[in-house]
Amino acid sequence: MQIRFLGHAAFELTDGDTSALIDPFLTGNPKAAVEADELSPDAILLTHGHADHYGDTVGIAKRTGAHVVAIVEIANELGEEGVGNLHDPNLGGTVELPWGSAKLVPAWHTSTTPKGTVNTPAGLIVKFADKTIYHLGDTCLFSDLELIAKQNGPIDVALMCIGGHYTMDRHDAVQAARLIGAKQVIPCHYNTFPPIETDAQAFKADVQAQGVSEVIVLDPGETHSL
Ligand code: NI
Numbered sequence: 001m002q003i004r005f006l007g008h009a010a011f012e013l014t015d016g017d018t019s020a021l022i023d024p025f026l027t028g029n030p031k032a033a034v035e036a037d038e039l040s041p042d043a044i045l046l047t048h049g050h051a052d053h054y055g056d057t058v059g060i061a062k063r064t065g066a067h068v069v070a071i072v073e074i075a076n077e078l079g080e081e082g083v084g085n086l087h088d089p090n091l092g093g094t095v096e097l098p099w100g101s102a103k104l105v106p107a108w109h110t111s112t113t114p115k116g117t118v119n120t121p122a123g124l125i126v127k128f129a130d131k132t133i134y135h136l137g138d139t140c141l142f143s144d145l146e147l148i149a150k151q152n153g154p155i156d157v158a159l160m161c162i163g164g165h166y167t168m169d170r171h172d173a174v175q176a177a178r179l180i181g182a183k184q185v186i187p188c189h190y191n192t193f194p195p196i197e198t199d200a201q202a203f204k205a206d207v208q209a210q211g212v213s214e215v216i217v218l219d220p221g222e223t224h225s226l
Pocket residue numbers: 048050109110138166
């Protein structure tokens with residue numbers, strides 16, 4: 001399978017036949033690697049409702065009919081927006097899809113949608129092409145990352161925010177990487193806007209010094225194969 005970094009916290013998982021988008025914030029994203037109209041996913045998976053994650057969900061979902069997985073309050077709002085094919089789990093819930101599954105796990109953050117619907121933010125455990133991908137969503141460092149990874153792992157790839165200010169910074173993310181123990185880590189949610197500028201290569205060096213995870217730093221538009 002392949003993981004394409006679309007910029008900020010947006011990723012596309014593909015296996016050649018099927019694709020799943022996570023947090024497709026493209027319109028208005030200064031680091032977006034593609035236009036929303038270029039994507040035809042089978043599923044869209046959302047960590048939370050902030051605009052830099054929710055992004056182009058409504059437009060892509062209406063155009064493609066993709067499955068959409070979002071925590072129940074966001075799913076209800078998406079239904080009111082005319083999105084069909086909705087799945088509305090809450091934390092701890094797993095949605096089975098034709099190609100795998102998506103489970104919502106805790107993240108420490110806040111969240112409202114652009115229209116103001118309050119919702120609890122989440123991370124996503126995604127089973128795709130026999131791999132387990134953990135998108136942490138927006139979160140600070142917390143010790144249950146270890147429990148989440150142990151219960152749902154082993155984690156092949158962790159997609160991890162490192163930019164600070166709105167989420168954990170690269171120093172806290174080094175500890176997060178240690179707790180999760182993924183084979184590979186791809187950093188995200190940095191350098192999109194001035195408040196979240198950070199040094200991804202320094203994060204890579206610090207994580208790899210722990211001897212647990214390999215870090216792959218992707219520029220927007222780059223693809224990682226596993
Ligand atoms: Ni957020």
